[in-house]
Amino acid sequence: xxxxxxxxxxxxxxxxxxxxxxxxxxxxxxxxxxxxxxxxxxxxxxxxxxxxxxxxxxxxxxxxxxxxxxxxxxxxxxxxxxxxxxxxxxxxxxxxxxxxxxxxxxxxxxxxxxxxxxxxxxxxxxxxxxxxxxxxxxxxxxxxxxxxxxxxxxxxxxxxxxxxxxxxxxxxxxxxxxxxxxxxxxxxxxxxxxxxxxxxxxxxxxxxxxxxxxxxxxxxxxxxxxxxxxxxxxxxxxxxxxxxxxxxxxxxxxxxxxxx
Amino acid sequence: xxxxxxxxxxxxxxxxxxxxxxxxxxxxxxxxxxxxxxxxxxxxxxxxxxxxxxxxxxxxxxxxxxxxxxxxxxxxxxxxxxxxxxxxxxxxxxxxxxxxxxxxxxxxxxxxxxxxxxxxxxxxxxxxxxxxxxxxxxxxxxxxxxxxxxxxxxxxxxxxxxxxxxxxxxxxxxxxxxxxxxxxxxxxxxxxxxxxxxxxxxxxxxxxxxxxxxxxxxxxxxxxxxxxxxxxxxxxxxxxxxxxxxxxxxxxxxxxxxxxxxxxxxxxxxxxxxxxxxxxxxxxxxxxxxxxxxxxxxxxxxxxxxxxxxxxxxxxxxxxxxxxxxxxxxxxxxxxxxxxxxxxxxxxxxxxxxxxxxxxxxxxxxxxxxxxxxxxxxxxxxxxxxxxxxxxxxxxxxxxxxxxxxxxxxxxxxxxxxxxxxxxxxxxxxxxxxxxxxxxxxxxxxxxxxxxxxxxxxxxxxxxxxxxxxxxxxxxxxxxxxxxxxxxxxxxxxxxxxxxxxxxxxxxxxxxxxxxxxxxxxxxxxxxxxxxxxxxxxxxxxxxxxxxxxxxxxxxxxxxxxxxxxxxxxxxxxxxxxxxxxxxxxxxxxxxxxxxxxxxxxxxxxxxxxxxxxxxxxxxxxxxxxxx
Numbered sequence: 001x002x003x004x005x006x007x008x009x010x011x012x013x014x015x016x017x018x019x020x021x022x023x024x025x026x027x028x029x030x031x032x033x034x035x036x037x038x039x040x041x042x043x044x045x046x047x048x049x050x051x052x053x054x055x056x057x058x059x060x061x062x063x064x065x066x067x068x069x070x071x072x073x074x075x076x077x078x079x080x081x082x083x084x085x086x087x088x089x090x091x092x093x094x095x096x097x098x099x100x101x102x103x104x105x106x107x108x109x110x111x112x113x114x115x116x117x118x119x120x121x122x123x124x125x126x127x128x129x130x131x132x133x134x135x136x137x138x139x140x141x142x143x144x145x146x147x148x149x150x151x152x153x154x155x156x157x158x159x160x161x162x163x164x165x166x167x168x169x170x171x172x173x174x175x176x177x178x179x180x181x182x183x184x185x186x187x188x189x190x191x192x193x194x195x196x197x198x199x200x201x202x203x204x205x206x207x208x209x210x211x212x213x214x215x216x217x218x219x220x221x222x223x224x225x226x227x228x229x230x231x232x233x234x235x236x237x238x239x240x241x242x243x244x245x246x247x248x249x250x251x252x253x254x255x256x257x258x259x260x
Numbered sequence: 261x262x263x264x265x266x267x268x269x270x271x272x273x274x275x276x277x278x279x280x281x282x283x284x285x286x287x288x289x290x291x292x293x294x295x296x297x298x299x300x301x302x303x304x305x306x307x308x309x310x311x312x313x314x315x316x317x318x319x320x321x322x323x324x325x326x327x328x329x330x331x332x333x334x335x336x337x338x339x340x341x342x343x344x345x346x347x348x349x350x351x352x353x354x355x356x357x358x359x360x361x362x363x364x365x366x367x368x369x370x371x372x373x374x375x376x377x378x379x380x381x382x383x384x385x386x387x388x389x390x391x392x393x394x395x396x397x398x399x400x401x402x403x404x405x406x407x408x409x410x411x412x413x414x415x416x417x418x419x420x421x422x423x424x425x426x427x428x429x430x431x432x433x434x435x436x437x438x439x440x441x442x443x444x445x446x447x448x449x450x451x452x453x454x455x456x457x458x459x460x461x462x463x464x465x466x467x468x469x470x471x472x473x474x475x476x477x478x479x480x481x482x483x484x485x486x487x488x489x490x491x492x493x494x495x496x497x498x499x500x501x502x503x504x505x506x507x508x509x510x511x512x513x514x515x516x517x518x519x520x521x522x523x524x525x526x527x528x529x530x531x532x533x534x535x536x537x538x539x540x541x542x543x544x545x546x547x548x549x550x551x552x553x554x555x556x557x558x559x560x561x562x563x564x565x566x567x568x569x570x571x572x573x574x575x576x577x578x579x580x581x582x583x584x585x586x587x588x589x590x591x592x593x594x595x596x597x598x599x600x601x602x603x604x605x606x607x608x609x610x611x612x613x614x615x616x617x618x619x620x621x622x623x624x625x626x627x628x629x630x631x632x633x634x635x636x637x638x639x640x641x642x643x644x645x646x647x648x649x650x651x652x653x654x655x656x657x658x659x660x661x662x663x664x665x666x667x668x669x670x671x672x673x674x675x676x677x678x679x680x681x682x683x684x685x686x687x688x689x690x691x692x693x694x695x696x697x698x699x700x701x702x703x704x705x706x707x708x709x710x711x712x713x714x715x716x717x718x719x720x721x722x723x724x725x726x727x728x729x730x731x732x733x734x735x736x737x738x739x740x741x742x743x744x745x746x747x748x749x750x751x752x753x754x755x756x757x758x759x760x761x762x763x764x765x766x767x768x769x770x771x772x773x774x775x776x777x778x779x780x781x782x783x784x785x786x787x788x789x790x791x792x793x794x795x796x797x798x799x800x801x802x803x804x805x806x807x808x809x810x811x812x813x814x815x816x817x818x819x820x821x822x823x824x825x826x827x828x829x830x831x832x833x834x835x836x837x838x839x840x841x842x843x844x845x846x847x848x849x850x851x852x853x854x855x856x857x858x859x860x861x862x863x864x865x866x867x868x869x870x871x872x873x874x875x876x877x878x879x880x881x882x883x884x885x886x887x888x
């Protein structure tokens with residue numbers, strides 16, 4: 001079932017085309033990775049789908065409803081959860097409170113003036129934190145966590161609204177190698193279980209070729225290739241402009257591990 | 261209308277635009293490089309005028325010529341420039357890395373110090389300056405006489421603009437100023453001697469303010485109120501033009517000069533309102549001003565300034581709070597009438613300061629005009645009971661928060677569209693609108709004198725009864741606001757402050773919640789204002805003025821911006837101190853200014869914050885010792 005349809009999305013910054021006619025689709029439960037060199041337009045594409053940027057032209061359709069150009073919170077309401085390249089959390093709160101805020105928003109209680117926020121939806125938040133393996137640290141201030149754990153908390157926050165689509169902008173950037181594969185495996189498991197479509201960007205070959213169902217390659221704002229990881233790895237053009245020899249080798253190894 | 265009249269009106273608009281630009285250009289250059297919004301710029305302007313009225317007549321005694329006059333003006337400007345250097349080296353240099361709120365307060369501390377020093381040195385009487393030789397007469401323009409000196413002023417603006425352009429594009433110092441305005445960290449990383457750059461920038465900025473002041477002496481006598489009067493105008497010009505942009509300041513000064521010159525014909529009573537309304541419109545359409553640019557984020561993620569961790573009262577703290585409330589309530593039984601009066605005022609200011617903390621500490625919205633809502637409440641209550649309605653006190657006290665809340669909702673609609681320093685400037689501008697209305701709309705508000713005879717209802721006329729009424733209302737309101745801080749709404753405000761991006765990405769509308777918070781805090785401040793009107797028996801424009809806004813900020817700062825209850829301690833401490841010290845000295849402002857500066861330098865987290873830190877150190881020391 002097609003969940004997300006992105007059609008000819010375009011964005012210019014001054015004279016620079018950050019994204020030009022970017023089109024792709026994503027099915028429920030599928031993991032789609034966007035790769036490409038720095039400045040290829042990955043984050044721009046992402047932010048247009050997530051509502052942080054308004055596209056100049058093009059459409060985004062989520063489960064049949066047009067969402068391009070809507071503000072971020074409207075896009076969230078239509079079923080999109082996301083994490084950011086530089087993790088965005090509420091640094092004055094604990095881990096549990098960060099997740100509770102997402103639940104407060106989901107259940108429309110953010111204007112409540114009298115309820116006790118610390119107890120509200122705490123149990124639900126702890127369940128979500130259990131899913132990402134952060135249950136033991138629930139009462140620690142999020143500002144004290146290691147970066148890898150912050151990324152897990154962000155994932156729990158994004159999952160709190162039971163999204164149909166999860167956007168993850170460089171989910172493993174800044175993490176230790178062991179943590180990376182753990183987070184990606186966790187994401188893949190949750191996505192398959194709950195039928196969530198996952199769109200993510202990555203520079204880490206393991207994260208891309210080890211976990212993606214399909215890969216999209218962006219260069220200078222344009223899609224130059226799309227397909228199964230196997231095809232992308234073998235694609236001569238992709239090898240030439242992005243992967244290079246070392247990248248192709250890393251991709252091959254990642255693929256072997258994933259298949260094994 | 262007579263064309264000659266329009267031309268002359270326009271020329272006088274150009275003359276004031278020119279003067280305004282000279283002052284504002286200094287402010288905008290200093291902001292561009294140091295990122296400090298310098299309240300003391302108005303003091304530099306005032307010092308320029310005072311020094312010029314002292315120096316210029318001496319020079320004219322030696323040689324009665326235009327050259328001597330303008331030499332005197334230049335000397336005054338340079339002396340003020342040196343004072344600016346002293347301020348940079350002694351104070352500003354130490355606070356570049358301090359949060360904006362504290363920088364603003366520290367520079368306001370300088371304003372207070374300079375005001376008292378000026379009064380001490382030059383006395384309280386306005387000092388008229390000499391007129392410029394050979395420029396004393398009028399020039400005939402289209403059959404009407406126009407002052408020759410004003411024509412010279414019209415030329416000064418473009419001249420300064422041209423000289424600044426040369427400086428910025430033809431000298432190394434100017435190139436560094438432009439570079440630092442775009443990216444201060446990068447300039448530092450390239451090995452530029454920042455300390456010297458900043459000192460020279462302050463010299464330039466202060467000289468321009470001094471020049472602006474010195475040029476005014478033939479038009480307005482030097483007086484001790486000119487600092488705050490000019491600083492709000494200069495803020496408006498820099499904000500409309502775009503902070504850090506000199507051409508923007510020029511454009512904005514021209515706009516405002518013409519708006520004032522012609523606005524006075526259309527709305528003679530509302531000139532001030534027009535200027536601030538222009539600013540509000542510009543900021544909503546172009547949030548960074550006409551020629552300003554959005555601040556290039558340096559990539560550093562700073563911890564938010566305000567309440568970081570919410571926790572309940574621990575048993576000893578709950579006991580302490582209970583004792584404090586009990587002691588307060590027992591006060592009328594023990595103390596005399598005067599103590600009851602002071603305690604009533606403390607309760608009122610505690611509520612006002614707490615409502616400000618709700619905005620600043622919880623919402624991250626630094627309001628520099630919270631007195632506006634306090635004043636709106638006071639005026640609503642005062643005018644209702646004294647006006648044609650002769651409403652009862654209970655109704656007036658109900659109307660106070662409603663009127664202030666309505667005002668806060670109106671202004672807040674614009675304010676929540678901005679953030680950081682622009683937001684602070686807009687709150688200040690709106691507060692000045694309220695002040696201007698109270699001051700200029702004499703028929704209704706009584707103008708400068710205000711309205712007297714705002715007395716409580718007969719049943720509450722007794723000081724002790726009124727004290728208990730205030731205690732009941734204020735404590736309930738404080739507890740209510742406190743509850744909101746711990747409720748999802750308060751958490752949502754903190755969430756929006758911590759990361760607006762994340763908040764929006766989980767569906768929380770940042771602006772809508774901030775708007776609601778602004779309205780609520782305004783209403784609470786208005787309630788405090790209403791209570792204050794009956795306590796004092798009168799209302800006047802000082803209840804809406806900048807010094808009261810600053811007093812409230814100082815209460816929050818002294819109490820500790822990171823604590824929930826600290827502002828109450830701050831209000832009690834500050835008001836009691838003010839009450840005890842003010843009658844003893846003619847230098848209250850000087851002392852207050854020095855105290856603000858010292859607090860910013862020594863305890864940026866306030867009294868309650870310092871207590872927290874000490875407790876934290878002791879608490880942490882114990883387990884460490886046990887494990888060692």
